[in-house]
Every structure is written in structure tokens, then in C-alpha cells.
Amino acid sequence: MERITPRTLSGFMELLPAKQAKMEKMMAVLRETYGLFGFSALDTPVIEDAKILLAKGGGETEKQIYRFQKGDSDLALRFDLTVPLAKYVALHYNELAFPFRRYQIGKVYRGERAQRGRFREFYQADIDIIGDGKLDILNEAEIPAIIYRVFRGFGLNRFQIRVNNRKILNGFYAMLDLSEKSGDIMRTVDKLDKIGAEKVAKILIDDCGLTASDADEILKFIAIRGTNAEVLTALEGYAGRNELFDLGLAELKAVTANLSAFGVPEENFAVDLTIARGLDYYTGTVYETTLLDHPEIGSVCSGGRYDNLAGYYTDKALPGVGISIGLTRLFYVLDEQGLLNDALPCAPCDALVLPMTENIAAAISLAEALRNGGVRVQLYGEQKKFKQKMSYADKIGVPYAVLLGEDEIAEGVCSVKDMTTGQQVKLPASEAADYILKSLQNNCGPLILEK
Amino acid sequence: MERITPRTLSGFMELLPAKQAKMEKMMAVLRETYGLFGFSALDTPVIEDAKILLAKGGGETEKQIYRFQKGDSDLALRFDLTVPLAKYVALHYNELAFPFRRYQIGKVYRGERAQRGRFREFYQADIDIIGDGKLDILNEAEIPAIIYRVFRGFGLNRFQIRVNNRKILNGFYAMLDLSEKSGDIMRTVDKLDKIGAEKVAKILIDDCGLTASDADEILKFIAIRGTNAEVLTALEGYAGRNELFDLGLAELKAVTANLSAFGVPEENFAVDLTIARGLDYYTGTVYETTLLDHPEIGSVCSGGRYDNLAGYYTDKALPGVGISIGLTRLFYVLDEQGLLNDALPCAPCDALVLPMTENIAAAISLAEALRNGGVRVQLYGEQKKFKQKMSYADKIGVPYAVLLGEDEIAEGVCSVKDMTTGQQVKLPASEAADYILKSLQNNCGPLILEK
Numbered sequence: 001m002e003r004i005t006p007r008t009l010s011g012f013m014e015l016l017p018a019k020q021a022k023m024e025k026m027m028a029v030l031r032e033t034y035g036l037f038g039f040s041a042l043d044t045p046v047i048e049d050a051k052i053l054l055a056k057g058g059g060e061t062e063k064q065i066y067r068f069q070k071g072d073s074d075l076a077l078r079f080d081l082t083v084p085l086a087k088y089v090a091l092h093y094n095e096l097a098f099p100f101r102r103y104q105i106g107k108v109y110r111g112e113r114a115q116r117g118r119f120r121e122f123y124q125a126d127i128d129i130i131g132d133g134k135l136d137i138l139n140e141a142e143i144p145a146i147i148y149r150v151f152r153g154f155g156l157n158r159f160q161i162r163v164n165n166r167k168i169l170n171g172f173y174a175m176l177d178l179s180e181k182s183g184d185i186m187r188t189v190d191k192l193d194k195i196g197a198e199k200v201a202k203i204l205i206d207d208c209g210l211t212a213s214d215a216d217e218i219l220k221f222i223a224i225r226g227t228n229a230e231v232l233t234a235l236e237g238y239a240g241r242n243e244l245f246d247l248g249l250a251e252l253k254a255v256t257a258n259l260s261a262f263g264v265p266e267e268n269f270a271v272d273l274t275i276a277r278g279l280d281y282y283t284g285t286v287y288e289t290t291l292l293d294h295p296e297i298g299s300v301c302s303g304g305r306y307d308n309l310a311g312y313y314t315d316k317a318l319p320g321v322g323i324s325i326g327l328t329r330l331f332y333v334l335d336e337q338g339l340l341n342d343a344l345p346c347a348p349c350d351a352l353v354l355p356m357t358e359n360i361a362a363a364i365s366l367a368e369a370l371r372n373g374g375v376r377v378q379l380y381g382e383q384k385k386f387k388q389k390m391s392y393a394d395k396i397g398v399p400y401a402v403l404l405g406e407d408e409i410a411e412g413v414c415s416v417k418d419m420t421t422g423q424q425v426k427l428p429a430s431e432a433a434d435y436i437l438k439s440l441q442n443n444c445g446p447l448i449l450e451k
Numbered sequence: 452m453e454r455i456t457p458r459t460l461s462g463f464m465e466l467l468p469a470k471q472a473k474m475e476k477m478m479a480v481l482r483e484t485y486g487l488f489g490f491s492a493l494d495t496p497v498i499e500d501a502k503i504l505l506a507k508g509g510g511e512t513e514k515q516i517y518r519f520q521k522g523d524s525d526l527a528l529r530f531d532l533t534v535p536l537a538k539y540v541a542l543h544y545n546e547l548a549f550p551f552r553r554y555q556i557g558k559v560y561r562g563e564r565a566q567r568g569r570f571r572e573f574y575q576a577d578i579d580i581i582g583d584g585k586l587d588i589l590n591e592a593e594i595p596a597i598i599y600r601v602f603r604g605f606g607l608n609r610f611q612i613r614v615n616n617r618k619i620l621n622g623f624y625a626m627l628d629l630s631e632k633s634g635d636i637m638r639t640v641d642k643l644d645k646i647g648a649e650k651v652a653k654i655l656i657d658d659c660g661l662t663a664s665d666a667d668e669i670l671k672f673i674a675i676r677g678t679n680a681e682v683l684t685a686l687e688g689y690a691g692r693n694e695l696f697d698l699g700l701a702e703l704k705a706v707t708a709n710l711s712a713f714g715v716p717e718e719n720f721a722v723d724l725t726i727a728r729g730l731d732y733y734t735g736t737v738y739e740t741t742l743l744d745h746p747e748i749g750s751v752c753s754g755g756r757y758d759n760l761a762g763y764y765t766d767k768a769l770p771g772v773g774i775s776i777g778l779t780r781l782f783y784v785l786d787e788q789g790l791l792n793d794a795l796p797c798a799p800c801d802a803l804v805l806p807m808t809e810n811i812a813a814a815i816s817l818a819e820a821l822r823n824g825g826v827r828v829q830l831y832g833e834q835k836k837f838k839q840k841m842s843y844a845d846k847i848g849v850p851y852a853v854l855l856g857e858d859e860i861a862e863g864v865c866s867v868k869d870m871t872t873g874q875q876v877k878l879p880a881s882e883a884a885d886y887i888l889k890s891l892q893n894n895c896g897p898l899i900l901e902k
Contacts, residue, residue, distance in 0.1 A: 004506045006542040006764040009498060009524070014539065016546055017491035017553070024492045036822050038800030038829030040468035041475045045572050046497065046558060047460060047517075055455045066498075066526075068519030070562050073460070075517075088465065091457040095467055097846040099833065101799060102468070107497060111521050121496050131833070138811065138832025145819070261815035313457040348552060349489030360589065364712035368596070371487050378489030381589025382550065382582070395548040 011112070011120035013328050018397065021346035023331055025447050027105060029153040030125045030325070034103035037146050039127050042102040044084040046109075050076035053083055055312035064110040077109040081126045082309075082322070089130055090313035098132035099139065105327070117336070119328050128322030130309055135319045137254045140285040140305055143323055144255070144269055145262035147289055147301055150325070155341065155446025158292040159300075160268055164275040165252045165285050166304070171245025172221060172238065176214050184208045186276040189222055193274070193295075197223075222273045228256050231271040248284070255285055283307045287323055293450070297333050301325045334448060341449040347397040349378040351416075351436055354389050356405035363404045366414055366429050370402070373433025377402075393419055399443070400436050462563070462571035464779050469848065472797035474782055476898050478556060480604040481576045481776070485554035488597050490578050493553040495535040497560075501527035504534055506763035515561040528560040532577045533760075533773070540581055541764035549583035550590065556778065568787070570779050579773030581760055586770045588705045591736040591756050594774055595706070595720055596713035598740055598752050601776070606792065606897025609743040610751075611719055615726040616703045616736050617755070622696025623672060623689065627665050635659045637727040640673055644725070644746075648674075673724045679707050682722040699735070706736055734758045738774055744901070748784050752776045785899060792900040798848040800829040802867075802887055805840050807856035814855050817865055817880050821853070824884025828853075844870055850894070851887050 008014045015023060031041070050067050053076045066077040078084050081104045089100065105125045112118050127146065129139045144161045151159050173182040188203045197219055204215040224234045235249050252271065259269055277286045284305030291297055303323030310318050334340050351370060355363030360381070367379040378398070380389060393401045403415040408426065416432055417424040418439070427435055459465045466474060482492070501518050504527045517528040529535050532555045540551065556576045563569050578597065580590045595612045602610050624633040639654045648670055655666040675685045686700050703722065710720055728737045735756030742748055754774030761769050785791055802821060806814030811832070818830040829849070831840060844852045854866040854875075864877040867886060878886055 003765070004503055004763055006503060006538045006761075007500065008496060008538070008542065009500055009526075012496040012498065014495055016543060017493065020492050020494060023494070035827050038803075038827055040799040041471050042468065043471060043474070044465055045459060045463040047463065047560075047572060049458065049460055052455055052457060066519070066521055068517070070517055075460075087457045087459070091459065092467060097843055101829065109498070121498060134833070136832040136834060138830065142830060142832075149822075258812050258815050261812045261819065263819050310457075312455055314454070348491040352489075361709050361712045364709050368712065368714050371600075376486050376489055378552065379589065379593060381587040381593075382585070383587060392548055 009120070010114045011118060013119060013121070013332070017348060018346040019335070019340075021348075022340055022344065022447060025344075026154065026327065026331060027123075027125075029447070030103075030105055030150060030327075033146065033149045033153050034125075034127055036149065037101070037127075037142070039101045039103040042085070042088065042104045043106070044078070044081075044088055044104065046077055046107065047075050048078060048084060048087070050074040052087055052313075053078060056083070061110075064112055066109045066111055078106075079110050080108050081106055081124050081324070082128075085126075085128055085130075086310035086318075087313060089318060090310040090316070093314065093316060098130060099135060100130045101127070102130075103127045117329070117332055119332070122326060122328035125325040125327045126322060128309075128320050130318050130320040133317050133319075135321065137251055140251070140321050141255045141258055142262065143285070143287060143303070143321060144259065144264050147287070147323060148262075148264045148268055150301070151289070155448040156291070156450065158450055160270055160290055160292055161264070161301075162270050162272040162275050162288045162290065162299075163252070163255060163285060164271065164273055165248040165255075166276070166282050167244050167248025167284055168235065168252060168273070169248075169276060171242040171248055172218075174244060175238070175242050176217060178210065178214060181208055181210070183280060185210075185218065189218065189274060190276045192222065224273055228259075228266065228269070228271050231273070232256065251284055277302065277304055281306050285321065294333075294337060297337075300330050300333075339448050339450065341445050341447055343443075343445055343449075344447060345397070345399050345440065345443060347399065349376040349396075349398055350440055351375050351377050351400040351402050352393050352396070352398045353377055353379045353402045353404065354393075355379070355381070356386075356403060357409065362409050366402065366404055366432075369429045370433050370436070373437070375433050375436050399440060402432065460571070462565045462569060464570055464572070464783070468799060469797040470786070470791075472799075473791055473795065473898060476795075477605065477778065477782060478574075478576075480898070481554075481556055481601060481778070484597065484600045484604050485576075485578055487600070488552070488578075488593070490552045490554040493536070493539065493555045494557065495529070495532075495539055495555065497528055497558065498526050499529060499535060499538070501525040503538055503764075504529060507534070512561075515563055517560045517562055529557075530561050531559050532557055532575050532775070533579075536577075536579055536581075537761035537769075538764060540769060541761040541767070544765065544767060549581060550586060551581045552578070553581075554578045568780070568783055570783070573777065573779035576776040576778045577773060579760075579771050581769050581771040584768050584770075586772065588702055591702070591772050592706045592709055593713065594736075594738060594754070594772060595710065595715050598738070598774060599713075599715045599719055601752070602740070606899040607742070607901065609901055611721055611741055611743055612715070612752075613721050613723040613726050613739045613741065613750075614703070614706060614736060615722065615724055616699040616706075617727070617733050618695050618699025618735055619686065619703060619724070620699075620727060622693040622699055623669075625695060626689070626693050627668060629661065629665060632659055632661070634731060636661075636669065640669065640725060641727045643673065675724055679710075679717065679720065679722045682724070683707065702735055728753065728755055732757050736772065745784075745788060748788075751781050751784075790899050790901070792896050792898055794894075794896055794900075795898060796848070796850050796891065796894060798850065800827040800847075800849055801891055802826050802828050802851040802853050803844050803847070803849045804828055804830045804853045804855065805844075806830075806832070807837075807854060808860065813860050817853065817855055817883075820880045821884050821887070824888070826884045826887050850891060853883065 108124050147161050192200050201215045204210045275288050282304035286304035288299035289301035305321045307319045309320050353367045367377045370377045401417045408414050413426040413428050559575050598612050652666045655661045726739050733755035737755035739750035740752035756772040758770045760771050804818045818828045821828045852868045859865050866877050868875040
């Protein structure tokens with residue numbers, strides 16, 4: 001037989017079992033947390049009609065897209081979960097109840113230039129709340145509570161949700177008569193963290209054509225820092241000069257007003273006037289989330305309020321608010337930084353049942369009894385020497401080996417061996433499941449371990 | 452703005468939220484059950500190098516495949532989960548522990564002619580156990596226990612796991628000196644249920660070139676029916692004439708010997724000599740699973756033992772056993788047959804919190820308290836009349852509305868309204884979560900409701 005060397009395409013994540021177990025736990029946290037806030041799971045196709053997916057057209061995205069013909073059809077792989085959501089809501093408008101809350105955790109595709117840490121196939125984990133015509137500000141206020149629970153669910157404490165409002169920025173630029181340049185200005189200001197204030201000023205003056213005084217005003221504005229209360233007080237100083245600004249300030253106040261009721265501690269939340277988000281799409285509150293000890297990673301959960309989800313497909317006004325986690329990249333970075341908890345049990349099973357007798361009926365019954373008690377059990381059936389069996393148990397990292405020989409059967413017990421400590425106890429099958437599950441619960445640390 | 456009419460490609464399943472909730476429950480049952488038997492989750496890319504995916508080449512599959520160029524790369528979408536598994540095991544051979552048990556629930560792609568109930572994008576839910584050189588028969592014996600738990604987990608009782616062994620069939624054909632024709636014969640016999648014994652005999656004689664006496668022998672053989680014990684006894688009558696047959700019979704006995712220890716009732720299991728599975732790939736035990744009240748659906752979970760998983764990629768001998776559930780098709784058929792339990796709560800949340808006061812801090816705290824108690828809560832923030840709020844609650848099918856007005860706040864309670872009965876009780880927030888969760892538990896029926 002002619003052989004082909006197996007390989008996985010570069011830019012495509014493919015994990016070994018123990019690491020995949022951690023990824024599965026992250027996904028379980030996301031599903032559970034999104035569910036806790038009343039979001040419905042959605043699952044749209046990976047392939048869509050290219051014409052529909054590219055309705056917006058143009059830009060960098062189009063070059064990166066996986067697009068191909070099949071028969072007469074012009075097809076493309078989704079490059080995000082927002083466009084398919086827009087299609088879904090426009091298509092099923094009459095069958096949905098609004099506000100419509102959905103989450104989707106799915107793979108998306110972008111044929112980017114291959115480089116370390118860049119993925120061509122990656123998971124996004126999105127939530128969106130879509131209103132029919134209107135959507136109350138309370139939904140925007142709730143988003144930080146969801147982000148907070150997600151990251152706490154991952155085991156993180158040292159993160160910060162940063163919030164701003166595009167109406168404040170646009171209103172402020174209008175005060176300076178710079179509305180037409182607001183897009184360019186925001187894209188420039190967005191680079192502040194990366195290139196510093198001086199270079200931002202230079203670009204604003206040289207490339208955007210601002211006066212030195214306007215550039216100065218802008219830098220002074222985005223330099224406003226302090227507690228949430230202090231920043232809001234400073235913003236009050238600009239109030240009454242522009243309607244949009246005042247509206248944005250009122251929204252920002254509404255978003256920050258109930259943080260403690262939402263259970264979000266002050267240290268995990270900051271009003272940050274430098275947050276703009278690049279996309280013109282956003283019209284109100286915008287969110288970014290950074291890991292305090294790893295600012296170099298950038299935002300790990302971003303999003304915002306938009307006024308027009310599906311204008312390419314319907315004349316219905318569909319405002320919404322949403323956030324997205326680039327899950328594959330986040331997982332990759334956490335792993336790279338050594339933040340994934342190595343002590344977390346990631347074996348394929350909790351217990352490996354090792355039959356030590358010719359007749360295996362008793363071992364089978366034991367395995368089934370443990371499963372009925374909720375223990376994930378692998379029954380080891382290979383004809384190997386005891387040493388090889390224990391070496392397999394070590395290799396898969398199983399927390400417990402459960403031995404069943406003639407003696408145990410005669411006594412009506414099984415021998416439960418803790419693979420970490422080497423300690424072994426004899427227990428009736430009926431007690432073994434509880435014993436194992438309780439011990440595992442005590443060992444169950446967070447998914448991410450901060451240092 | 453120019454508008455494009457939104458649509459979803461034909462042959463691609465896209466469910467509304469309540470139905471998706473049922474699909475999610477099916478997936479949760481699969482993940483949990485596969486996990487209970489010690490299978491690791493795996494997640495391989497949807498896109499692979501076309502040359503690797505099509506190493507086996509030829510046949511119907513190649514015509515159906517989604518294959519395309521991106522830059523210089525010749526790419527293809529996976530058409531099953533077995534070829535990617537073969538690649539994975541060959542590629543990561545040195546990093547895996549054998550037996551290697553993995554499950555994968557993932558989308559696969561086949562550009563079949565579009566027709567009702569046929570999907571171009573569909574989920575497969577596979578498990579496989581791969582041995583390094585050898586794999587004990589106990590693994591084959593365990594498979595019916597896994598299938599049994601999966602279908603019982605779905606809520607089904609009226610199903611049957613049908614088992615045969617290819618060595619018995621091949622040994623039997625060898626007895627008749629028909630080894631060279633065994634492939635053709637099996638493919639013909641496989642049609643027995645569809646076309647009947649008479650037509651099978653005619654094809655065996657006319658097309659396969661068998662004598663009438665051989666055709667008669669074969670039909671007599673596959674007509675062996677009865678309890679598992681009766682069928683095995685009848686097979687003993689053929690023993691001692693062919694080594695392969697005897698080996699197959701010993702394997703079949705091993706697979707049936709411990710069914711009760713594995714917790715599989717006799718009525719859910721049958722030795723069935725008509726089961727052959729079309730693929731040459733299988734070399735030992737083969738499995739099919741049928742719904743007893745819906746034989747027209749055909750097998751909903753099939754698989755078997757194979758000797759050579761990854762011969763196209765490695766010279767390592769990798770025998771295995773696996774089964775696959777065509778999840779999208781199964782879901783579609785269950786829905787079509789009206790078997791999905793309509794009474795199962797499929798709302799996006801368990802409780803809809805309705806603030807009835809200007810200041811919403813109390814409602815936010817209530818929602819958070821319920822979430823901390825494990826209740827999936829949507830906080831309704833839209834400025835609507837009470838009637839519209841209740842109509843939204845009806846539309847999303849939420850089991851409980853939780854009302855919080857000035858009176859409730861003053862009394863330190865909330866009003867929990869059962870949306871089905873209309874009954875309303877006042878409870879402190881601390882008791883409301885338990886009350887809701889307990890009531891929901893009582894309402895939680897099976898996913899599939901047999902009639």
C-alpha cells in the first residue's frame with residue numbers, strides 16, 4: 001500500500017486528549033454561563049451562500065475568506081458568527097420572540113497568513129441580544145455581569161472589563177467640529193496603548209489633518225483616569241454642549257449604576273475613554289476585557305452596542321448588543337503563558353477497572369455499578385501483565401485504579417488505589433463510587449491558575 | 452442600501468431555538484454517556500489536506516466531497532470522522548496511550564443530491580477504541596452497553612441492538628467455496644429486509660453466479676432466528692468445518708456472554724445473521740441499531756470491528772472497534788415522526804424576572820440571586836405594558852415569571868408565577884430558586900417520548 005505522511009494543516013488547532021479536556025471544560029463554562037443568563041443555543045451552518053455572507057463586501061475580510069464553487073453554487077465558509085446571526089434573524093424574524101438572546105460557540109474560518117498563534121480555523125463564543133425596533137439600556141448594563149461570570153468560571157480574578165460609549169466619543173468630536181474625521185481619529189486613538197501618546201498626536205496632526213490644539217484636546221480627554229465615579233464626574237464637565245454626548249453619558253451612567261447589584265466588583269470594571277473598537281458598526285456602549293497580568297495579549301472579550309444588525313437583509317430595525325470571545329486564541333495564549341492548571345484531572349476517566357481474574361463478569365458488573373454511581377470508568381480488558389496495566393493507568397493519568405481479584409470478589413469488595421498517593425483501600429462496590437467522586441471533588445481546582 | 456434576500460442553503464439544518472434546545476440535550480446525553488465509558492473528547496479540523504483525506508480514493512465519496520483550492524493548497528472538508536481519526540492516531544501515535552478511546556461529535560460534509568431528509572452538512576457522533584497491534588474482544592463486548600445507555604438516555608426503550616460477526620459470514624462462505632464472492636454475496640444479503648428472500652436468491656444466482664443449492668444454503672443460514680441462545684446453538688451445528696467460522700463464533704459468544712453484567716436487557720439485543728454492513732473495512736463484530744416501531748428508518752447507530760485503521764498513513768497495526776450515530780438525520784427523523792417530547796421545557800431560561808418598579812436595582816439583585824441558586828434567568832428590561840411582558844413570557848415558553856413590584860420589595864419577597872397553571876406564590880428570593888428548580892425537576896420528562 002502506498003503511504004501518505006499524515007499531517008494537520010498549519011493554522012488549524014488539533015489538541016492531544018488531556019489538553020482537549022481543558023478546552024471542553026472552557027466550553028462547558030461558556031455554555032453554562034450563557035445559559036444562566038437566558039441565552040438560547042444556536043447552530044448555523046458553516047457553509048453559506050457566498051453572496052449572502054459577503055453582502056457587506058469589500059475589505060480585508062473578503063481576501064481571507066474560504067470561497068469555492070460546488071456544482072453551480074458559489075459558497076463560502078463563515079468568517080464570523082455575526083453575519084450568520086444577521087441572516088438568521090432576518091430569515092426567521094416572524095418566528096422569533098424579541099428581545100432575542102442567543103449564544104453560539106462555533107468554528108469560523110479566515111485564510112490569514114500563517115504565523116505562530118494565528119489560526120485559520122478558530123472558535124468564537126458569541127452572545128447577542130437583539131431587539132425589535134428598540135432595545136433597553138439594561139441589556140447593555142447586564143453584559144459586564146455575564147463577562148464577569150465567564151472569566152470567574154474559568155478561574156480568573158485578575159481581569160478587567162473596560163467600558164466606553166461611542167456616543168460620548170462622537171459627541172465629543174462633534175463639539176470640536178471633527179465629526180467627519182471621527183472614524184480616522186478613533187482608529188488612531190485605538191493605537192494609544194501600542195504606540196503611545198506622542199505618536200498618536202503626530203498621526204492626528206500629520207495624517208488626519210487636525211490642529212495641534214484639537215489633538216491636544218483629544219489627548220487630554222482620553223487621558224481622563226480614575227475611579228469610575230471620578231471619570232464620570234470629569235465627563236460631567238463636558239455636559240450640556242452636545243446632545244449625543246449627553247445621551248452617551250446618560251447611557252454610561254446607566255451601565256455603571258447597577259454594577260454592585262449585578263455582582264461585579266469595582267476592581268474588575270473600569271470606565272476607559274480610550275476604548276473605541278475599530279468597527280463603525282458600534283453605536284453605543286463598547287466593551288473590552290484584558291487580563292491584568294498579561295496586557296500584551298490585548299482584549300480577550302470584546303463587543304458593543306449596534307443599531308442595525310441586518311440592514312443588508314431586511315428593512316426591520318434590529319438594534320442589539322453583543323460580545324465575542326476568540327476562544328481558540330484565548331486557549332492558545334493561556335496555554336503559552338502556562339496559565340492552564342496542570343493539576344486539574346484531565347484523564348479520559350475517573351477510574352480504570354482492572355480485572356485480575358479469568359472470568360470478567362464480576363469486573364464488568366463493578367464497572368457498571370461505578371458508572372451508575374456517576375463515575376467515568378474505563379474497563380481495561382487487554383491481556384497484559386500487571387506492571388503494564390499500571391503503566392497504562394499512569395500514562396492516561398487516571399486518578400484511581402480499581403483492582404478486582406479473587407480475594408476481593410470473595411470478600412465482596414474492590415481495591416481502590418489512589419494513583420497519586422499510592423494509597424489503597426478496600427471498599428464494597430456500593431461505597432466505591434461515592435468515595436471516588438468525593439475525593440475528586442476535593443481535587444477539583446480552577447481551570448486557569450493565576451500565578 | 453441594496454438588500455439581499457436571506458436564505459439558508461438547502462441540505463443544511465438550521466433550527467429554531469426551542470428545537471435547537473432539544474438537539475443540545477441530545478448532544479449532552481452523548482457527551483455524558485461517552486464520557487462515562489472513558490472516551491476522550493477529540494476535535495479535529497473540518498478542513499484537511501485533500502490528498503490526505505482522499506488517501507483511500509475513488510468511489511462515491513470522492514464525487515460528493517467539498518474540495519477547493521486556497522492559494523496553493525488543495526483542501527477538502529471532512530466527509531466522515533473516521534479518516535481524520537486515522538490521520539490523528541498515525542500522526543500522534545507516540546503521544547497516545549493505547550487502547551486509545553475517543554469520541555467526536557462533529558459536522559461532516561457530503562455534497563449529495565438535495566432531497567428531503569438528506570443533509571449535506573450533518574453531525575456524526577462517533578466513538579472508537581484503537582489498540583496498538585492487538586485489541587481484546589472485551590472492547591467489542593462493551594459496545595452494546597454504550598449504545599444501550601445512549602438510547603436509554605434519549606428516553607427510548609423500544610430499540611434493538613443487532614449484532615453479527617463478519618468472521619462467521621466469511622467462514623461460512625469459505626465452507627461453500629464462495630470466499631471470492633463473499634463481498635458480492637454480503638452486499639446482496641444486506642438487501643434482504645428491503646427486497647425479500649426471493650429477490651435475494653435471484654440476484655445470488657443470476658448476478659453473483661451461485662448455484663441454486665448454494666443460494667438456498669445461504670438463505671437457510673441467514674434465516675436462523677430465535678433467542679440469542681437458540682441462534683448460537685444453531686451456529687454450533689456449523690462448527691468444526693472452518694477455522695475462521697469457529698473464531699467468529701467464539702467472538703460472538705464472548706460478545707453475548709456478559710450482556711446481563713453489562714446491564715443490557717435481552718429484549719434490546721439480538722444476534723442477527725443478516726447484519727453484514729456494506730464496508731469491506733469491518734473484520735469482526737458488526738452492529739446495527741433499529742427503532743422497533745420505526746424499522747423504515749433503518750439503522751440509527753452502526754459500526755464494527757476493523758483490523759487496520761490507518762494503513763494509508765502508517766505501517767503500525769491499529770485494530771479498533773467503533774460505532775457512529777448520524778445525529779442530524781436521527782434528529783430529523785425523530786422530529787418528523789413526532790417522537791420529540793413536546794412537553795419538555797425548551798425555553799431559553801427557567802425564569803423571566805419582570806421588574807415592576809422605576810428603580811431596577813432590586814430586580815437585578817433578585818435575578819443574580821436566582822442565578823446563584825442555579826436558575827437560568829432572563830431579566831426583562833424593556834419598557835412595555837404588563838400585558839406585553841406576559842405575552843413575551845408566553846412566546847418564549849418560560850415556565851416561571853418572577854414579578855417584583857413595590858409591594859414585593861416592601862415585603863422582602865418576589866411573586867413566582869407558574870406560567871402553565873397560572874398559580875402565583877410569594878417567596879423570599881432565597882427560597883425562590885429552590886422552589887423553581889424543584890418544580891422543574893418534576894416536569895423533566897424524557898427527550899424522546901415513545902407512543
